[in-house]
Amino acid sequence: MSEKTNRAKPSDAVIDAWIGLMRAQQRLLGQIEADLKQAGLPALGWYDVLWELVRSPQGKLRPFEIEERTLLAQYNLSRLIDRLEKAGLVQRQTFDQDGRGQWVVVTEEGRALQKRMWKVYARAIEENFGAKLSEADVATLTSLLSRFS
Amino acid sequence: MSEKTNRAKPSDAVIDAWIGLMRAQQRLLGQIEADLKQAGLPALGWYDVLWELVRSPQGKLRPFEIEERTLLAQYNLSRLIDRLEKAGLVQRQTFDQDGRGQWVVVTEEGRALQKRMWKVYARAIEENFGAKLSEADVATLTSLLSRFS
DNA sequence: CCATTGTAGATGCAATTGCATGTAATAGCT
DNA sequence: AGCTATTACATGCAATTGCATCTACAATGG
Numbered sequence: 021m022s023e024k025t026n027r028a029k030p031s032d033a034v035i036d037a038w039i040g041l042m043r044a045q046q047r048l049l050g051q052i053e054a055d056l057k058q059a060g061l062p063a064l065g066w067y068d069v070l071w072e073l074v075r076s077p078q079g080k081l082r083p084f085e086i087e088e089r090t091l092l093a094q095y096n097l098s099r100l101i102d103r104l105e106k107a108g109l110v111q112r113q114t115f116d117q118d119g120r121g122q123w124v125v126v127t128e129e130g131r132a133l134q135k136r137m138w139k140v141y142a143r144a145i146e147e148n149f150g151a152k153l154s155e156a157d158v159a160t161l162t163s164l165l166s167r168f169s
Numbered sequence: 170m171s172e173k174t175n176r177a178k179p180s181d182a183v184i185d186a187w188i189g190l191m192r193a194q195q196r197l198l199g200q201i202e203a204d205l206k207q208a209g210l211p212a213l214g215w216y217d218v219l220w221e222l223v224r225s226p227q228g229k230l231r232p233f234e235i236e237e238r239t240l241l242a243q244y245n246l247s248r249l250i251d252r253l254e255k256a257g258l259v260q261r262q263t264f265d266q267d268g269r270g271q272w273v274v275v276t277e278e279g280r281a282l283q284k285r286m287w288k289v290y291a292r293a294i295e296e297n298f299g300a301k302l303s304e305a306d307v308a309t310l311t312s313l314l315s316r317f318s
Numbered sequence: 319c320c321a322t323t324g325t326a327g328a329t330g331c332a333a334t335t336g337c338a339t340g341t342a343a344t345a346g347c348t
Numbered sequence: 349a350g351c352t353a354t355t356a357c358a359t360g361c362a363a364t365t366g367c368a369t370c371t372a373c374a375a376t377g378g
Contacts, residue, residue: 028292034299037307040314041298045194046240047317084326091195096365098328103364120326120373143177149190150183152316158186161313165189167301168196233356245335247358252334269343269356324375334365345354 052144059140062133065092065100067141070109070134073126080125082115109133197297204293210286214241214249219258219283222275229274231264258282 030038053063068090073081081089087097101124104110109130115121126134153161179187202212217239222228230238236246250273253259258279264270275283302310 028295028300030291030295030299031304031307033304033307033311034294034302037302037311037314038294038298040311040318041190041194042198043240044314044317045190049191050240082326091192091199093366094327095329095367099364102328115326118326118374122327142179145183145187146177146179149187149317150179151177153183153186153313155180155182157313158180158182160309162182162186162189164302164306164310164313165186165193168193168298169189231356242336243357244337244359248334251358267344267356271357319378321378322376324373326373327371329370330368332365332367334363336363337361338359339361340359341357343354343356345352347352348350 048148051148052141055144056137056140061137061140064141066104066109067134067137068092069097069100069104070126070130070137073110073124074131074134079131080113080123082121083124086124104130200297201290201293205286205289208289210289211282213290214239215253215258216283216286216290217241218246218249218253219275219279219286222259222273223280223283228280229262229272231270232273235273253279 049064056063056067069086069092072086072089073079076085083097083101084094086092086101087094090097092100101110101112105112107129109127111125111127113123113125115123150158198213205212205216218235218241221235221238222230225234232246232250233243235241235250236243239246241249250259250261254261256278258276260274260276262272262274264272299307
């Protein structure tokens with residue numbers, strides 16, 4: 021008679037690591053969102069989309085491509101694009117090859133905002149995160165975390 | 170004349186690690202929330218509060234204590250407690266030593282739900298997270314992440 | 319060509335969150 | 349004691365999110 025019917029129980033060490041991951045991300049994200057807000061800048065969600073657009077070859081992507089890259093839910097992205105467009109940071113353009121599709125194009129204002137946000141964001145990353153890790157730590161952490169992508 | 174006025178710029182390696190952390194947490198959390206939902210269980214926020222209560226000495230805590238332990242915002246916690254109470258999982262009790270305060274007490278139903286959620290949660294942690302790490306990895310990761318608590 | 323199925327994106331509505339502020343009670347100062 | 353500041357928690361309202369569903373178009377199979 022098998023004893024271990026319930027497989028897949030994590031060890032205490034795994035649970036500690038799990039909690040550590042959740043807490044670290046929560047704290048760091050909270051700190052950085054606070055820095056952005058204090059600088060009068062929008063939240064990170066806006067940055068993520070702008071960044072994907074800015075670094076794309078033509079400064080434009082299809083919504084579903086943004087969705088893949090940012091892990092935003094489709095309905096959330098749809099409305100986030102609404103807000104970005106209302107703020108003049110992106111523009112929707114028709115996609116001729118497929119009547120269902122569209123391009124989301126970053127505007128100059130969008131590029132400018134992305135740069136301004138990056139100044140604050142970069143500093144916050146370094147101060148809250150980078151400053152606490154050696155180069156070797158950084159490499160180790162990146163390697164470990166890459167297993168979950 | 171100093172060249173480096175703008176200090177605190179993270180290296181590319183630090184940025185990679187940062188992105189890795191955000192993405193790993195986002196993916197893992199999403200996966201686990203999906204598992205809970207599929208099992209017809211409430212979201213992790215409910216679990217976190219129930220767990221803090223269950224593991225507290227008397228099965229009760231002050232709201233501000235829960236707040237510290239979970240990093241929930243005060244106004245969010247206040248309303249989360251409303252929902253937990255409405256669901257019969259906790260009860261508010263008066264705190265005699267301070268008229269402003271109250272106890273949040275976990276009920277038997279609350280304890281039962283915490284156990285049921287843990288079964289799903291534990292399995293999800295192991296499958297999505299623990300299974301991808303050796304014991305040494307786990308120790309390393311915990312140690313690195315602890316710098317941000 | 320037509321019917322069915324799949325994909326891209328939008329949207330109504332309810333639930334949750336964020337922000338600002340409110341209320342009640344305690345603590346601290348003079 | 350009396351006044352002010354602080355702490356604990358709640359709440360109105362606007363913004364965001366989640367869920368389910370909808371529309372429009374495209375692809376596939378007969």
